[in-house]
Amino acid sequence: MNYYDDQLKELLDQCARKRKLESSIKELTAQRDQYAAQAGDLQKRFQDEQEDVDRLEGRSLAAFFYNVIGKKGEKLDKERQEAYAARVKYDAASRELAGAEEDLRRCQRELNEVWDSESQYQALWKEKIQAVIQAGGPVGEKILNLEERISYLEGQQKELNEAISAGQKALSVADQVLSSLDSAEGWGTWDLVGGGMLSDLAKHSHLDTAQSSVEHLQSQLRIFKTELADVTVDEDFQVSIDGFLRFADYFFDGIFTDWMVLDRIHQSQDRVQDTRNQIDQVLRRLEERLNQVEREKASHLREIDNLTDSVRL
Secondary structure, three states: OHHHHHHHHHHHHHHHHHHHHHHHHHHHHHHHHHHHHHHHHHHHHHHHHHHHHHHHHOOOHHHHHHHHOOOHHHHHHHHHHHHHHHHHHHHHHHHHHHHHHHHHHHHHHHHHHOOOHHHHHHHHHHHHHHHHHHHHHHHHHHHHHHHHHHHHHHHHHHHHHHHHHHHHHHHHHHHHHHHHHHHHHHHHHHHHOOOHHHHHHHHHHHHHHHHHHHHHHHHHHHHHHHHHHHOOOOOOOOOOOOOHHHHHHHHHHHHOOOOOOHHHHHHHHHHHHHHHHHHHHHHHHHHHHHHHHHHHHHHHHHHHHHHOOOOOO
Protein backbone atom coordinates (compact mmCIF):
# COMPACT_ATOMS: atom_id res chain seq x y z
CA MET A 1 0.00 0.00 0.00
CA ASN A 2 2.98 2.34 0.33
CA TYR A 3 2.82 2.95 -3.42
CA TYR A 4 -0.72 4.29 -3.09
CA ASP A 5 0.08 6.25 0.07
CA ASP A 6 3.06 8.05 -1.42
CA GLN A 7 1.36 8.83 -4.72
CA LEU A 8 -1.89 9.94 -3.09
CA LYS A 9 -0.06 12.18 -0.63
CA GLU A 10 1.79 13.88 -3.47
CA LEU A 11 -1.40 14.31 -5.50
CA LEU A 12 -3.35 15.55 -2.48
CA ASP A 13 -0.69 18.18 -1.86
CA GLN A 14 -1.05 19.23 -5.49
CA CYS A 15 -4.84 19.42 -5.12
CA ALA A 16 -4.47 21.63 -2.06
CA ARG A 17 -1.99 23.77 -3.95
CA LYS A 18 -4.43 24.04 -6.86
CA ARG A 19 -7.26 25.21 -4.57
CA LYS A 20 -4.96 27.70 -2.91
CA LEU A 21 -3.77 29.08 -6.24
CA GLU A 22 -7.35 29.41 -7.50
CA SER A 23 -8.29 31.35 -4.35
CA SER A 24 -5.19 33.51 -4.68
CA ILE A 25 -5.90 34.26 -8.34
CA LYS A 26 -9.45 35.32 -7.52
CA GLU A 27 -8.27 37.56 -4.68
CA LEU A 28 -5.32 38.99 -6.63
CA THR A 29 -7.54 39.74 -9.62
CA ALA A 30 -9.83 41.77 -7.35
CA GLN A 31 -6.80 43.52 -5.83
CA ARG A 32 -5.36 44.30 -9.25
CA ASP A 33 -8.63 45.80 -10.45
CA GLN A 34 -9.00 47.86 -7.29
CA TYR A 35 -5.43 49.17 -7.40
CA ALA A 36 -5.70 49.92 -11.13
CA ALA A 37 -8.80 52.05 -10.54
CA GLN A 38 -7.23 53.65 -7.48
CA ALA A 39 -3.96 54.44 -9.30
CA GLY A 40 -5.90 55.99 -12.18
CA ASP A 41 -7.88 58.23 -9.85
CA LEU A 42 -4.79 59.22 -7.87
CA GLN A 43 -2.80 59.98 -11.01
CA LYS A 44 -5.50 62.38 -12.16
CA ARG A 45 -5.65 63.93 -8.69
CA PHE A 46 -1.89 64.43 -8.68
CA GLN A 47 -1.96 66.00 -12.14
CA ASP A 48 -4.73 68.37 -11.05
CA GLU A 49 -2.84 69.35 -7.89
CA GLN A 50 0.39 69.86 -9.82
CA GLU A 51 -1.42 72.09 -12.31
CA ASP A 52 -2.55 74.24 -9.37
CA VAL A 53 1.08 74.56 -8.26
CA ASP A 54 2.22 75.40 -11.79
CA ARG A 55 -0.44 78.11 -12.12
CA LEU A 56 0.67 79.79 -8.90
CA GLU A 57 4.33 79.56 -9.89
CA GLY A 58 3.59 81.00 -13.33
CA ARG A 59 1.88 84.18 -14.49
CA SER A 60 -1.72 83.16 -14.05
CA LEU A 61 -4.49 85.42 -12.75
CA ALA A 62 -4.64 83.28 -9.59
CA ALA A 63 -0.93 83.91 -8.96
CA PHE A 64 -1.44 87.64 -9.52
CA PHE A 65 -4.45 87.75 -7.17
CA TYR A 66 -2.71 85.94 -4.29
CA ASN A 67 0.39 88.07 -4.81
CA VAL A 68 -1.67 91.25 -4.56
CA ILE A 69 -3.33 90.21 -1.30
CA GLY A 70 -0.02 88.99 0.10
CA LYS A 71 -0.96 85.34 0.43
CA LYS A 72 0.79 83.84 -2.58
CA GLY A 73 3.47 82.11 -0.50
CA GLU A 74 0.91 80.65 1.89
CA LYS A 75 -1.31 79.43 -0.95
CA LEU A 76 1.67 77.99 -2.85
CA ASP A 77 2.85 76.06 0.20
CA LYS A 78 -0.62 74.59 0.64
CA GLU A 79 -0.86 73.57 -3.03
CA ARG A 80 2.62 72.01 -2.91
CA GLN A 81 1.64 69.97 0.14
CA GLU A 82 -1.49 68.74 -1.59
CA ALA A 83 0.44 67.87 -4.76
CA TYR A 84 3.07 66.00 -2.76
CA ALA A 85 0.44 64.06 -0.82
CA ALA A 86 -1.31 63.11 -4.07
CA ARG A 87 2.00 61.96 -5.59
CA VAL A 88 2.89 59.84 -2.55
CA LYS A 89 -0.51 58.13 -2.65
CA TYR A 90 -0.26 57.58 -6.40
CA ASP A 91 3.22 56.06 -6.06
CA ALA A 92 2.03 53.75 -3.26
CA ALA A 93 -0.96 52.55 -5.29
CA SER A 94 1.24 52.03 -8.38
CA ARG A 95 3.69 49.89 -6.39
CA GLU A 96 0.88 47.76 -5.00
CA LEU A 97 -0.63 47.40 -8.48
CA ALA A 98 2.71 46.16 -9.82
CA GLY A 99 3.03 43.75 -6.89
CA ALA A 100 -0.46 42.34 -7.39
CA GLU A 101 0.14 41.89 -11.13
CA GLU A 102 3.44 40.06 -10.54
CA ASP A 103 1.87 37.77 -7.91
CA LEU A 104 -1.04 37.09 -10.26
CA ARG A 105 1.28 36.06 -13.10
CA ARG A 106 3.23 33.77 -10.76
CA CYS A 107 0.08 32.08 -9.47
CA GLN A 108 -1.23 31.52 -12.99
CA ARG A 109 2.06 29.88 -14.03
CA GLU A 110 2.02 27.59 -11.00
CA LEU A 111 -1.65 26.69 -11.53
CA ASN A 112 -0.85 25.35 -14.99
CA GLU A 113 1.54 22.84 -13.39
CA VAL A 114 -1.13 21.25 -11.13
CA TRP A 115 -4.23 21.74 -13.26
CA ASP A 116 -5.03 18.00 -13.66
CA SER A 117 -4.16 16.93 -10.10
CA GLU A 118 -7.75 16.43 -8.89
CA SER A 119 -8.74 13.97 -11.63
CA GLN A 120 -5.48 12.05 -11.13
CA TYR A 121 -6.12 11.88 -7.39
CA GLN A 122 -9.68 10.60 -7.81
CA ALA A 123 -8.57 7.85 -10.21
CA LEU A 124 -5.81 6.62 -7.89
CA TRP A 125 -8.06 6.94 -4.83
CA LYS A 126 -10.60 4.54 -6.35
CA GLU A 127 -7.82 2.04 -6.99
CA LYS A 128 -6.66 2.19 -3.39
CA ILE A 129 -10.19 1.82 -2.00
CA GLN A 130 -10.55 -1.52 -3.76
CA ALA A 131 -7.11 -2.67 -2.61
CA VAL A 132 -7.77 -1.71 1.02
CA ILE A 133 -11.20 -3.35 1.11
CA GLN A 134 -9.67 -6.57 -0.21
CA ALA A 135 -6.90 -6.43 2.39
CA GLY A 136 -8.77 -5.37 5.50
CA GLY A 137 -12.48 -5.01 4.87
CA PRO A 138 -14.47 -2.31 6.71
CA VAL A 139 -11.67 -1.60 9.21
CA GLY A 140 -9.21 -0.91 6.42
CA GLU A 141 -11.70 1.37 4.70
CA LYS A 142 -12.23 3.29 7.94
CA ILE A 143 -8.50 3.79 8.35
CA LEU A 144 -8.34 5.00 4.77
CA ASN A 145 -11.05 7.59 5.40
CA LEU A 146 -9.26 8.78 8.54
CA GLU A 147 -6.02 9.15 6.61
CA GLU A 148 -7.73 11.25 3.98
CA ARG A 149 -9.20 13.52 6.65
CA ILE A 150 -5.78 13.88 8.28
CA SER A 151 -4.23 14.85 4.94
CA TYR A 152 -6.93 17.50 4.54
CA LEU A 153 -6.27 18.82 8.05
CA GLU A 154 -2.55 19.00 7.34
CA GLY A 155 -3.34 21.21 4.36
CA GLN A 156 -5.44 23.37 6.67
CA GLN A 157 -2.54 23.64 9.10
CA LYS A 158 -0.23 24.82 6.34
CA GLU A 159 -2.69 27.44 5.06
CA LEU A 160 -3.45 28.72 8.56
CA ASN A 161 0.23 28.93 9.49
CA GLU A 162 0.98 30.88 6.31
CA ALA A 163 -1.87 33.31 7.03
CA ILE A 164 -0.78 33.70 10.66
CA SER A 165 2.82 34.38 9.58
CA ALA A 166 1.66 37.07 7.14
CA GLY A 167 -0.56 38.62 9.83
CA GLN A 168 2.24 38.67 12.38
CA LYS A 169 4.50 40.47 9.92
CA ALA A 170 1.78 43.05 9.27
CA LEU A 171 1.29 43.46 13.03
CA SER A 172 5.01 44.04 13.52
CA VAL A 173 5.09 46.74 10.83
CA ALA A 174 2.01 48.40 12.34
CA ASP A 175 3.89 48.61 15.64
CA GLN A 176 6.80 50.27 13.81
CA VAL A 177 4.44 52.87 12.37
CA LEU A 178 2.95 53.56 15.79
CA SER A 179 6.42 53.90 17.30
CA SER A 180 7.40 56.49 14.69
CA LEU A 181 4.16 58.40 15.18
CA ASP A 182 4.58 58.30 18.96
CA SER A 183 8.04 59.82 18.56
CA ALA A 184 6.68 62.45 16.16
CA GLU A 185 3.93 63.22 18.67
CA GLY A 186 6.49 63.76 21.41
CA TRP A 187 8.50 66.19 19.32
CA GLY A 188 5.28 67.83 18.12
CA THR A 189 4.28 68.47 21.74
CA TRP A 190 7.72 69.94 22.39
CA ASP A 191 7.18 72.10 19.30
CA LEU A 192 4.08 73.62 20.89
CA VAL A 193 6.04 74.85 23.89
CA GLY A 194 8.78 76.45 21.80
CA GLY A 195 11.05 73.58 20.81
CA GLY A 196 12.21 75.47 17.75
CA MET A 197 13.90 74.16 14.61
CA LEU A 198 15.48 71.12 16.31
CA SER A 199 12.15 69.70 17.45
CA ASP A 200 10.57 70.52 14.08
CA LEU A 201 13.30 68.62 12.21
CA ALA A 202 13.07 65.67 14.60
CA LYS A 203 9.30 65.54 14.22
CA HIS A 204 9.51 65.47 10.43
CA SER A 205 12.24 62.84 10.53
CA HIS A 206 9.93 60.53 12.49
CA LEU A 207 7.08 61.32 10.10
CA ASP A 208 9.33 60.34 7.17
CA THR A 209 10.04 57.04 8.92
CA ALA A 210 6.32 56.55 9.53
CA GLN A 211 5.59 57.20 5.84
CA SER A 212 8.11 54.55 4.76
CA SER A 213 6.71 52.08 7.29
CA VAL A 214 3.14 52.76 6.14
CA GLU A 215 4.09 51.88 2.56
CA HIS A 216 5.63 48.64 3.87
CA LEU A 217 2.53 47.99 5.97
CA GLN A 218 0.29 48.44 2.92
CA SER A 219 2.26 45.71 1.13
CA GLN A 220 2.03 43.40 4.14
CA LEU A 221 -1.72 43.99 4.39
CA ARG A 222 -2.11 43.04 0.73
CA ILE A 223 -0.14 39.82 1.32
CA PHE A 224 -2.15 39.08 4.47
CA LYS A 225 -5.42 39.58 2.62
CA THR A 226 -4.26 37.22 -0.14
CA GLU A 227 -3.26 34.55 2.39
CA LEU A 228 -6.66 34.81 4.09
CA ALA A 229 -8.31 34.08 0.76
CA ASP A 230 -6.33 30.82 0.71
CA VAL A 231 -7.66 29.66 4.08
CA THR A 232 -10.42 27.15 3.27
CA VAL A 233 -12.18 26.57 6.57
CA ASP A 234 -15.67 25.73 7.72
CA GLU A 235 -18.53 27.99 6.63
CA ASP A 236 -19.04 29.33 10.14
CA PHE A 237 -15.44 30.60 10.22
CA GLN A 238 -15.11 33.78 8.21
CA VAL A 239 -12.71 36.68 8.51
CA SER A 240 -13.03 40.03 6.86
CA ILE A 241 -10.42 42.73 6.44
CA ASP A 242 -12.30 44.95 4.03
CA GLY A 243 -10.61 48.30 3.80
CA PHE A 244 -7.06 47.03 4.21
CA LEU A 245 -6.26 47.90 0.60
CA ARG A 246 -7.29 51.52 1.19
CA PHE A 247 -5.27 51.89 4.38
CA ALA A 248 -2.36 53.91 2.97
CA ASP A 249 -4.74 56.28 1.20
CA TYR A 250 -6.61 56.99 4.44
CA PHE A 251 -3.37 57.40 6.36
CA PHE A 252 -1.82 59.86 3.93
CA ASP A 253 -5.04 61.89 3.80
CA GLY A 254 -4.50 62.61 7.48
CA ILE A 255 -0.77 63.08 7.79
CA PHE A 256 -0.17 65.28 4.75
CA THR A 257 -3.15 67.62 5.01
CA ASP A 258 -1.28 69.70 7.55
CA TRP A 259 1.46 67.83 9.32
CA MET A 260 2.43 70.90 11.32
CA VAL A 261 -0.71 70.38 13.38
CA LEU A 262 -0.38 67.89 16.23
CA ASP A 263 -3.99 66.83 15.82
CA ARG A 264 -3.13 65.30 12.42
CA ILE A 265 -0.59 63.03 14.08
CA HIS A 266 -3.24 61.95 16.59
CA GLN A 267 -5.68 61.12 13.79
CA SER A 268 -3.02 59.05 12.03
CA GLN A 269 -2.24 57.22 15.27
CA ASP A 270 -5.92 56.35 15.62
CA ARG A 271 -6.10 55.00 12.06
CA VAL A 272 -3.01 52.84 12.50
CA GLN A 273 -4.21 51.60 15.90
CA ASP A 274 -7.59 50.65 14.43
CA THR A 275 -5.85 48.68 11.69
CA ARG A 276 -3.56 47.03 14.23
CA ASN A 277 -6.55 45.99 16.34
CA GLN A 278 -8.22 44.51 13.27
CA ILE A 279 -5.10 42.50 12.40
CA ASP A 280 -4.85 41.28 15.99
CA GLN A 281 -8.51 40.22 16.03
CA VAL A 282 -8.11 38.24 12.80
CA LEU A 283 -4.94 36.59 14.13
CA ARG A 284 -6.72 35.43 17.27
CA ARG A 285 -9.44 33.78 15.18
CA LEU A 286 -6.87 32.11 12.96
CA GLU A 287 -4.98 30.78 15.97
CA GLU A 288 -8.21 29.46 17.50
CA ARG A 289 -8.99 27.65 14.27
CA LEU A 290 -5.44 26.26 14.09
CA ASN A 291 -5.81 24.83 17.59
CA GLN A 292 -9.09 23.16 16.57
CA VAL A 293 -7.45 21.62 13.50
CA GLU A 294 -4.50 20.33 15.53
CA ARG A 295 -6.79 18.76 18.14
CA GLU A 296 -8.89 17.02 15.48
CA LYS A 297 -5.79 15.71 13.73
CA ALA A 298 -4.39 14.33 17.00
CA SER A 299 -7.71 12.60 17.72
CA HIS A 300 -7.75 10.89 14.31
CA LEU A 301 -4.15 9.78 14.70
CA ARG A 302 -5.01 8.11 18.01
CA GLU A 303 -7.97 6.39 16.38
CA ILE A 304 -5.77 5.05 13.60
CA ASP A 305 -3.33 3.70 16.19
CA ASN A 306 -6.17 1.76 17.79
CA LEU A 307 -7.14 0.24 14.42
CA THR A 308 -3.64 -0.50 13.17
CA ASP A 309 -3.51 -3.98 14.67
CA SER A 310 -6.31 -5.04 12.35
CA VAL A 311 -5.04 -3.58 9.05
CA ARG A 312 -1.58 -2.13 8.49
CA LEU A 313 -1.17 0.27 5.58
